[in-house]
């Protein structure tokens with residue numbers, strides 16, 4: 001049995017106090033911005049926060065990250081932080097979306113052109129929200145407005 005040690009808990013668009021790699025913190029800020037932008041998400045899941053932890057014996061770059069509410073953790077998913085920042089942002093967007101769509105029935109973030117959520121994708125050095133039907137990158141993750 002491996003134990004999970006909690007490292008930090010921080011605001012949706014905020015900075016963790018310690019123990020969280022800068023690239024992961026920046027990925028969370030971007031995804032957090034887009035979460036907070038969505039009125040439906042805000043109404044359904046007020047006071048969302050990030051949390052991060054590490055399993056005993058896990059490699060240094062491998063963290064568990066997820067979202068929590070005032071009632072406690074909603075989920076936590078393992079991420080390898082030793083990837084470039086765009087890829088890490090895509091990963092955080094994916095695990096957030098997996099929870100919102102799979103467990104909260106929130107099709108976030110909605111595609112402006114179709115009745116489906118956009119998909120995170122890496123476009124050159126940028127992490128983007130793409131339309132799954134056209135494959136077109138529509139927004140930079142962190143800049144939904």
Ligand SMILES: [Zn+2]
Nearest residue numbers: 111114131132
């Ligand atoms: Zn679409």
